[in-house]
Amino acid sequence: MITLTRKLKKSSEENHFNKNSSKRASIRDRLLVKEVQEMESMLPNTCSLKFTDPHKLHDFYLIVCPDEGFWHGGKFWFHIYITEEYNMAPPTVKCETKLWHPNISEEGEICLSLLRQNSIDGLGWAPTRRLKDVIWGLNSLFTDLLNFEDPLNISAAELYVKDREAFKTKVRDYILQYSRS
Numbered sequence: 001m002i003t004l005t006r007k008l009k010k011s012s013e014e015n016h017f018n019k020n021s022s023k024r025a026s027i028r029d030r031l032l033v034k035e036v037q038e039m040e041s042m043l044p045n046t047c048s049l050k051f052t053d054p055h056k057l058h059d060f061y062l063i064v065c066p067d068e069g070f071w072h073g074g075k076f077w078f079h080i081y082i083t084e085e086y087n088m089a090p091p092t093v094k095c096e097t098k099l100w101h102p103n104i105s106e107e108g109e110i111c112l113s114l115l116r117q118n119s120i121d122g123l124g125w126a127p128t129r130r131l132k133d134v135i136w137g138l139n140s141l142f143t144d145l146l147n148f149e150d151p152l153n154i155s156a157a158e159l160y161v162k163d164r165e166a167f168k169t170k171v172r173d174y175i176l177q178y179s180r181s
Contacts, residue, residue, distance in 0.1 A: 090125035
């Protein structure tokens, strides 16, 4: 993050002296410097971030380790990629850890309103949203945003309604097999 801040400052200074410079920092990158700092300072205690390249604030991982509920003890990796259209478009998010969850498919697709450009419930992405909202939303999928009424993984929701103990067992099996923390 510090290197990108220096890069932006250097780019700004170069642009001041050379109006024809083609090496300008994108709007996305300028927004991300501020938002990543804000996001890091407001992380839930069950979350951590991993930047594989400190020069690419638009491509990182969120690790969620729930401390309560069905997924307690698991470690779930979410890949977050922010396109050049940010903040007009939401980040692209995929769960990299296979899990048994009504709102996350086994392929890693995520059912979370704020990740949708257009949402029926009016809670979808808006330019006023920030990365911290995405982080808190993903974290909440393991607690208060858990939705069995409108599932992405229908089998998981049906098993929960039909046999809650079998659902808990299947969640535990997935955690033991795919997401040990």
